[in-house]
Amino acid sequence: MRRRTISYSRYGFLFCLPFILAFLVFSLYPILYTVFIGFTDLKGVATKEFHVLDDPFENFKNLLFDNDLFRKSILNTALIWIINFIPQLGIALLLTAWFTNKRLNIRGQGGFKILFYMPNMITAGTIAVLFSSLFAYPMGPVNSLYQMLGWSDQPINFLLDKWTARGIVSFIQYWMWYGHTMLILIAGVMGISPSLYEAAEIDGANGWQQFTNITLPGIRTIILFILITSMIGGLQMFDIPFLFQNGGPDNATYTAAMFIYAQAFRGQYLYNRAAAASMILFVIAAILSAILFYLLRDRDAARIRREERRMRKEAAKAAKGGVVNV
Amino acid sequence: MYNTVKKTNTFALRLNRAFVYMFCVFLALLSIMPFWIMFVNATRSTPEIQAGLSLLPSSNLSRNLEVLVGKAFDPITGFMNSFIISAGTTICAIYFSSLTAYALVVYNWRFRQPLFTFIVLIMLIPVQASAIGFYQFMYQIGWTNSFLPLILPAIASPAIVFFMRQYLLGALNYEIVESARVDGSGEFATFNRIILPIMAPAVATQSIFVFVASWNNLFMPLILLTQKEKYTLPIMVNLLRGDIYKTEFGSIYLGLSLTALPLFVIYFLLSRYIIQGVALGSVKE
Numbered sequence: 191m192r193r194r195t196i197s198y199s200r201y202g203f204l205f206c207l208p209f210i211l212a213f214l215v216f217s218l219y220p221i222l223y224t225v226f227i228g229f230t231d232l233k234g235v236a237t238k239e240f241h242v243l244d245d246p247f248e249n250f251k252n253l254l255f256d257n258d259l260f261r262k263s264i265l266n267t268a269l270i271w272i273i274n275f276i277p278q279l280g281i282a283l284l285l286t287a288w289f290t291n292k293r294l295n296i297r298g299q300g301g302f303k304i305l306f307y308m309p310n311m312i313t314a315g316t317i318a319v320l321f322s323s324l325f326a327y328p329m330g331p332v333n334s335l336y337q338m339l340g341w342s343d344q345p346i347n348f349l350l351d352k353w354t355a356r357g358i359v360s361f362i363q364y365w366m367w368y369g370h371t372m373l374i375l376i377a378g379v380m381g382i383s384p385s386l387y388e389a390a391e392i393d394g395a396n397g398w399q400q401f402t403n404i405t406l407p408g409i410r411t412i413i414l415f416i417l418i419t420s421m422i423g424g425l426q427m428f429d430i431p432f433l434f435q436n437g438g439p440d441n442a443t444y445t446a447a448m449f450i451y452a453q454a455f456r457g458q459y460l461y462n463r464a465a466a467a468s469m470i471l472f473v474i475a476a477i478l479s480a481i482l483f484y485l486l487r488d489r490d491a492a493r494i495r496r497e498e499r500r501m502r503k504e505a506a507k508a509a510k511g512g513v514v515n516v
Numbered sequence: 517m518y519n520t521v522k523k524t525n526t527f528a529l530r531l532n533r534a535f536v537y538m539f540c541v542f543l544a545l546l547s548i549m550p551f552w553i554m555f556v557n558a559t560r561s562t563p564e565i566q567a568g569l570s571l572l573p574s575s576n577l578s579r580n581l582e583v584l585v586g587k588a589f590d591p592i593t594g595f596m597n598s599f600i601i602s603a604g605t606t607i608c609a610i611y612f613s614s615l616t617a618y619a620l621v622v623y624n625w626r627f628r629q630p631l632f633t634f635i636v637l638i639m640l641i642p643v644q645a646s647a648i649g650f651y652q653f654m655y656q657i658g659w660t661n662s663f664l665p666l667i668l669p670a671i672a673s674p675a676i677v678f679f680m681r682q683y684l685l686g687a688l689n690y691e692i693v694e695s696a697r698v699d700g701s702g703e704f705a706t707f708n709r710i711i712l713p714i715m716a717p718a719v720a721t722q723s724i725f726v727f728v729a730s731w732n733n734l735f736m737p738l739i740l741l742t743q744k745e746k747y748t749l750p751i752m753v754n755l756l757r758g759d760i761y762k763t764e765f766g767s768i769y770l771g772l773s774l775t776a777l778p779l780f781v782i783y784f785l786l787s788r789y790i791i792q793g794v795a796l797g798s799v800k801e
Contacts, residue, residue, distance in 0.1 A: 199624060199625035199626070200625070202619045202628060203627070205615045205618060205623075206631060208615065208671050209612055209613075209615075209616040209672045210672075211671075213672035216668060216672065217641070220646035220647075221641075221645055221646040223646075224647070224648045224649030226649075227649060288540075294536065296533070296540070298540075301544075304787045305543075305548065306547060307790070312732075312776050313734075313750050313753065313775055315775075320554050320772050323768060324550060329567075331553050334569040338568070370794060373791060380795075418640075419640070422642060426642045426643060426735075428734065447644055447735070451735070454648055454651070454739075461648055464648050465648040465649065468644045469645075472641070472642065472645035475641070475642050475645070495629075
C-alpha cells in the first residue's frame with residue numbers, strides 16, 4: 191500500500207488536550223495554590239484578602255517543631271498502617287501460596303476470592319460506622335458474643351481503650367485490603383513460567399522450597415509495588431478513623447489526613463496550616479514514590495527505549511519530510 | 517518402603533488441605549458476618565438488638581425505616597446525588613482516558629514519551645496534596661455545593677490512562693486505523709466508531725472500578741458539599757453517627773444497609789469481571 195504523506199502527529203496532541211487542560215486546572219494549579227497558601231496567613235471563613243507571612247515558613251515550623259497533635263497524627267498514621275500491613279501481606283502471601291499450589295489443589299477458589307475481596311467494594315465510611323456499632327457499649331453484637339461464649343461476665347467498653355481502637359481501625363483496613371492484595375499476588379504468580387515449577391518438581395524441590403526459590407523472587411517487584419501503593423494509600427487514611435470514633439479515644443486514631451481536614455474545615459479554619467501539613471504529607475508521599483520507581487526501574491527496558499528513540503530519529507532523518515505514522 | 521512414604525505424604529497432604537479449607541472458611545465467615553449482622557439488625561428493634569445477637573431477621577423493618585427517614589437521613593436524595601456524581605465521573609474518566617491512551621499509542625508525536633512518563637509520575641499524588649488549594653479555588657469561582665468539581669477533574673485520570681494504554685498496546689491492530697483512513701474516516705470518528713468498541717472489555721471493567729471508587733468517595737464531597745440536599749450517601753453515613761439516632765440502633769443499621777445495598781448488587785452481578793479486573797489492572801510494572 192502506498193503511504194500517504196499526511197502528518198497525523200497533531201492529532202496526538204489534540205486528543206491529549208482535554209487530559210492536559212483538566213490536569214492543569216484541577217490538579218497542578220490547586221497543588222501550587224496549596225503550596226502558596228502554606229506560606230500565608232489565610233484563615234477563617236470567607237476571608238478575601240491574605241498575605242505571605244513575615245516569616246514564610248512559620249506554618250511549617252509550627253507543624254514540625256511545636257505541634258504535638260500533628261506529630262501524633264503522623265505517628266498514628268504510621269502505627270495503624272504497620273499494624274494493618276504486616277498481617278495483610280502475610281495472609282495474602284499464605285493464601286497465594288495455597289491457591290497456586292497444584293499439589294494442594296484447593297477447590298472453590300472462585301467463591302473464596304469473591305468473599306475475600308467483598309469488603310473492598312463497600313463504602314469505607316459505612317464499614318467504619320458498622321464496626322463502631324458492632325463494638326457498642328454496653329450492649330452491642332461483639333459484647334453479646336463475648337457473653338455468649340463466656341469470655342466476659344460484664345460488658346466491655348472496647349472503644350475506650352487506645353490500643354483496642356487502633357487495633358480495630360487497623361483490622362478494618364486489613365480486612366478491606368487483604369483480598370485485593372491476594373488477587374494481585376496470585377496474578378503475579380500466574381505470570382511465572384510453569385516450566386520453572388516443572389523443573390523444580392523434577393529436581394525434587396518441595397512446596398516450601400518452590401515458594402521461597404521461585405515464587406517469591408518472581409513476585410518481588412509486585413510485592414514492592416503493593417508495599418508502596420499501600421503506604422501512599424495509608425498516608426491518606428481518612429474515612430475509617432473519621433467515621434469510626436472521629437479520631438478518638440484520646441486522639442489514638444487521629445490520622446494526618448484527619449488533621450488536615452480538621453485544621454481547615456473545623457474550628458478556626460486554619461487553611462494555611464492545613465496547606466502546610468498537606469505539603470509535608472505530599473513530600474513524604476513523593477519520597478516514597480521515588481523509592482518505588484528507583485526500586486522498580488527496569489534497566490533493560492530503559493536501554494531498549496533509548497535505542498529505539500535513537501533509531502527512530504535516524505529513520506526520521508532519512509525519510510526527511512513526510513512523517514510516516516507507526 | 518516407597519508405599520509408606522507415599523501414604524504418609526497423602527496423609528500429610530490431606531491434613532494440610534483440611535487446615536487450608538478451615539482457614540479459608542473462617543476468613544469467608546469473617547467477610548460475611550459483619551454485613552449479615554448489619555442486614556439482620558436493620559430489621560430488629562432497639563430492645564431486640566440490646567437483648568443479644570441473632571442471625572435471623574425480625575419484623576421491625578418498616579418502623580426502622582419510618583424513624584430513619586423521619587429524621588435527617590434521606591436515602592433517595594443521597595442515592596440520586598451519588599449516582600449523578602459517580603455516573604458523570606465514570607463517563608469523563610473512561611472516555612477521556614481512552615482518548616488520551618489512544619493518542620499515546622497510535623500517534624507518533626513529539627511529546628508522546630515525555631507525556632507518558634509524566635502520567636506515570638503523577639499517578640500516585642495524594643488527594644490531600646491539592647485539597648486546600650482546590651477548595652479555595654472552587655470557593656472563589658462559586659463552585660462549592662456544585663457537582664462539577666467532583667466530576668470534571670476525572671477527565672485527567674492518570675491511572676486509567678495507564679491501564680487503557682496497556683490494553684491498547686495489546687489489543688490494537690494498526691491496520692484497522694490505516695484502512696479507516698483509506699476509507700476516508702476522520703481521526704476523531706475513527707476513535708469513536710472503531711477504537712472505542714475494540715476497547716469495550718477494558719472500558720467495562722474500568723467503568724466498574726471508577727464508578728465504585730467515586731461512589732465510595734468521602735473526602736472531597738465532604739469538603740465541597742455543605743447543603744443537605746447535595747449530600748452523597750457516604751456523607752449521610754456521618755449523620756448516622758450523630759446524636760439524632762442515638763438509641764435507634766435498628767435505624768442506624770438500616771441506614772448503613774441502604775448505603776451498602778447498591779454496592780452488594782453491583783458486586784454480585786459483576787463479581788467475576790471485578791475479580792478479573794483487579795488481577796488485570798495490577799500487573800502494571
